[in-house]
Amino acid sequence: MSNRPYSYYVEDKALNVSQRPRKFLEAFAAVLNHSNYGLALDAYARLTAKCGRCAIDCQLYQITGADEDIPCHRSELLLQVYRRYFTQSGVWKARFIDNFTLTDEYIDRMAEAYYRCTACRRCKASCPWGIDHGLITHLARWLLAEVGIIPKALVVSVRHQLEGVGNTSAIPANALKDTCEFLEEDFGDIYGAKIKFPIDVEGAEYVFFPAVSDYLLEPDTLMGNAAVMALTGGSWTIGTKNFDGIDYGLFYSDRMFERIVKNLVAEVRRLKGKKILIGECGHATRSAWFVPTFCGPDAPRVINFLEYTYQALIDGKLPLKGKLIDDRVTYHDPCNIARDGRIIEQPREILKAICKNFIEMTPNRTENYCCGGGGGTVSIDEIREFRTKSMGKRKADQIRATGAKIVISPCANCKKQLREVCEDNGLEGVAVMGLHDLLLKALDYSSLPQVEKKDDDLDATVKLNEKKGK
Amino acid sequence: MEAWLAWAKGPFFLFSISFMILGLIRHAVLTIWGISRAVHLAGDKSISYKKIAVASLKWLIPVGALKNRVVYGVTTLTYHISIIITPVFLGAHIELLRRGLGVSWPAIPNRLADTLTAIAIVTALALIIERASAKDSRHLSRFQDYAIPFVIAIPFASGLLAAHPSINLFSYEATMFIHVMSANLVFILIPITKLSHMVLLPTTQIISEVAWHFPLDVGSKVGAVLGKENEPI
Numbered sequence: 001m002s003n004r005p006y007s008y009y010v011e012d013k014a015l016n017v018s019q020r021p022r023k024f025l026e027a028f029a030a031v032l033n034h035s036n037y038g039l040a041l042d043a044y045a046r047l048t049a050k051c052g053r054c055a056i057d058c059q060l061y062q063i064t065g066a067d068e069d070i071p072c073h074r075s076e077l078l079l080q081v082y083r084r085y086f087t088q089s090g091v092w093k094a095r096f097i098d099n100f101t102l103t104d105e106y107i108d109r110m111a112e113a114y115y116r117c118t119a120c121r122r123c124k125a126s127c128p129w130g131i132d133h134g135l136i137t138h139l140a141r142w143l144l145a146e147v148g149i150i151p152k153a154l155v156v157s158v159r160h161q162l163e164g165v166g167n168t169s170a171i172p173a174n175a176l177k178d179t180c181e182f183l184e185e186d187f188g189d190i191y192g193a194k195i196k197f198p199i200d201v202e203g204a205e206y207v208f209f210p211a212v213s214d215y216l217l218e219p220d221t222l223m224g225n226a227a228v229m230a231l232t233g234g235s236w237t238i239g240t241k242n243f244d245g246i247d248y249g250l251f252y253s254d255r256m257f258e259r260i261v262k263n264l265v266a267e268v269r270r271l272k273g274k275k276i277l278i279g280e281c282g283h284a285t286r287s288a289w290f291v292p293t294f295c296g297p298d299a300p301r302v303i304n305f306l307e308y309t310y311q312a313l314i315d316g317k318l319p320l321k322g323k324l325i326d327d328r329v330t331y332h333d334p335c336n337i338a339r340d341g342r343i344i345e346q347p348r349e350i351l352k353a354i355c356k357n358f359i360e361m362t363p364n365r366t367e368n369y370c371c372g373g374g375g376g377t378v379s380i381d382e383i384r385e386f387r388t389k390s391m392g393k394r395k396a397d398q399i400r401a402t403g404a405k406i407v408i409s410p411c412a413n414c415k416k417q418l419r420e421v422c423e424d425n426g427l428e429g430v431a432v433m434g435l436h437d438l439l440l441k442a443l444d445y446s447s448l449p450q451v452e453k454k455d456d457d458l459d460a461t462v463k464l465n466e467k468k469g470k
Numbered sequence: 471m472e473a474w475l476a477w478a479k480g481p482f483f484l485f486s487i488s489f490m491i492l493g494l495i496r497h498a499v500l501t502i503w504g505i506s507r508a509v510h511l512a513g514d515k516s517i518s519y520k521k522i523a524v525a526s527l528k529w530l531i532p533v534g535a536l537k538n539r540v541v542y543g544v545t546t547l548t549y550h551i552s553i554i555i556t557p558v559f560l561g562a563h564i565e566l567l568r569r570g571l572g573v574s575w576p577a578i579p580n581r582l583a584d585t586l587t588a589i590a591i592v593t594a595l596a597l598i599i600e601r602a603s604a605k606d607s608r609h610l611s612r613f614q615d616y617a618i619p620f621v622i623a624i625p626f627a628s629g630l631l632a633a634h635p636s637i638n639l640f641s642y643e644a645t646m647f648i649h650v651m652s653a654n655l656v657f658i659l660i661p662i663t664k665l666s667h668m669v670l671l672p673t674t675q676i677i678s679e680v681a682w683h684f685p686l687d688v689g690s691k692v693g694a695v696l697g698k699e700n701e702p703i
Contacts, residue, residue, distance in 0.1 A: 028693040035612035036508040040681035052607030130675035258689030
């Protein structure tokens with residue numbers, strides 16, 4: 001058997017799992033016993049009207065037109081298992097007329113279907129019942145994981161985080177410290193002012209968890225974060241035991257999801273910090289919003305960096321040089337922070353304060369289209385064509401229609417995906433970046449301690465890589 | 471036929487209406503109990519009920535929510551209005567109720583009732599045709615999705631005929647028998663099919679929200695049951 005029975009790679013050990021239907025049903029029973037999913041499944045299984053409204057709003061179905069990409073069709077795969085094995089009527093029906101049986105083939109069908117959905121939850125708003133197909137995808141992926149079916153890219157990251165160095169990019173603490181020093185130097189060289197990345201400071205107001213990949217790929221985002229903190233006098237720190245906000249457990253297993261969220265809280269408590277500050281990352285933010293779910297109501301509060309910066313802006317604590325950004329700028333709403341309407345206006349207000357030519361995509365806010373790489377699929381390189389051409393086509397059309405030169409997206413996963421979407425859909429002149437990357441260019445640093453300015457034009461990413469190469 | 475009609479209007483009607491009412495009460499009680507239990511177990515009990523109420527109302531009064539598939543949306547809305555208003559506010563039904571239980575309320579004019587009945591029949595058929603003609607809904611549809619609007623249309627069509635003998639080719643008793651029996655069938659179907667949304671609709675948005683509010687330690691507990699607490703990733 002090939003190690004790629006699905007569109008994505010799985011680990012070899014996943015191919016040797018025996019008795020998968022039995023194990024799937026055992027996991028399903030355990031989950032139903034200990035979670036609140038049963039309530040939703042029961043209502044959905046009873047009420048689903050099969051009206052097809054969800055199909056209209058699904059960006060994948062809009063492109064493929066394939067029946068299997070209708071959200072309601074996909075959810076029915078799991079609901080059929082639920083009805084047959086976990087409802088009295090299903091058990092009785094099976095004795096007389098229904099011949100549905102969970103098989104290996106059926107599990108493989110689900111394995112393919114539930115990773116064609118990014119769980120963006122756009123279709124929930126178009127369902128008269130409010131059926132949350134994203135919830136079904138989330139649950140189905142967990143059950144699939146319990147029989148070993150997990151995209152290799154996701155499980156390897158989680159292994160690094162929970163059993164390895166402690167973060168998904170396998171960055172050792174010393175390398176983190178070096179990177180932070182590089183960033184402080186770079187900032188001085190480019191902007192002529194001093195900022196600090198505080199490490200392991202006890203008692204800080206905020207303990208900072210960006211997507212750890214930002215330390216490798218997004219220096220401007222991090223410098224923007226640190227600059228805002230320096231200018232506003234924010235009390236913050238980065239912990240060396242855990243400095244990764246990424247939580248791929250959200251994408252495939254509540255068991256992993258819970259462990260990773262609890263690790264965030266453990267680091268805040270180790271450092272005697274007060275709040276969790278999440279960097280520019282959609283899924284990291286949504287995962288952290290589950291802190292009270294997994295750790296109870298007394299757990300630290302969670303703030304996204306956009307909320308912090310927005311508050312500083314409206315409090316008049318953010319010194320801006322004005323609307324310095326001439327290029328046309330648009331904003332992509334990451335599903336994980338925008339779908340429920342939690343972070344929508346804050347980034348727009350910041351952008352409007354610094355951009356001369358800000359333009360909205362249509363649709364936007366809670367009705368936005370997913371970047372096409374949500375639900376962890378952005379990390380699965382082997383499905384890039386599916387992600388950028390099928391899933392990402394609508395987003396490419398949206399960006400093209402704005403005529404923007406810069407797309408802002410405050411999410412590590414969205415940024416990677418959008419860059420690939422632009423590359424694969426003929427949008428070469430479009431730059432994709434984080435919000436703090438742009439803000440960095442519009443802040444007034446005169447109130448900070450000054451240093452000698454060098455290398456005005458040198459790109460921070462290039463510099464960081466050059467220094468690491470030395 | 472008269473004896474059959476008396477049976478349909480008497481004992482079988484009582485059975486059907488009781489089955490519907492008790493079935494819907496059961497659904498409502500179990501659902502509300504399920505939601506309360508889920509919230510009680512949830513680690514995070516902060517739930518935005520206002521947002522849920524807004525989402526529910528959006529679909530109870532779906533103006534603005536019909537921008538996609540406008541024809542289907544307008545058909546559905548018109549259908550619901552006509553099938554709810556006509557039987558509840560028909561003068562003849564109210565008179566029966568007044569005689570039986572001594573309660574009554576204002577009726578709509580018979581002309582309006584006729585118009586709404588015609589709309590109910592036409593929109594029921596339109597729903598079936600639209601479901602069959604749209605690729606996405608056709609693929610999803612089960613037998614019951616076509617059968618239910620058809621079954622619901624029967625009491626309306628037979629009621630219209632019974633009220634207008636001049637256009638009725640059948641005997642009054644036979645027409646009334648079909649009218650009452652098909653209505654009884656609808657009553658029985660309500661709690662055991664998707665028609666139960668008539669009481670459950672206000673709860674589905676809250677269920678979708680509450681399901682994301684996991685009980686404390688759900689992952690650890692499931693891991694323990696499956697014997698995977700110490701299993702390497």
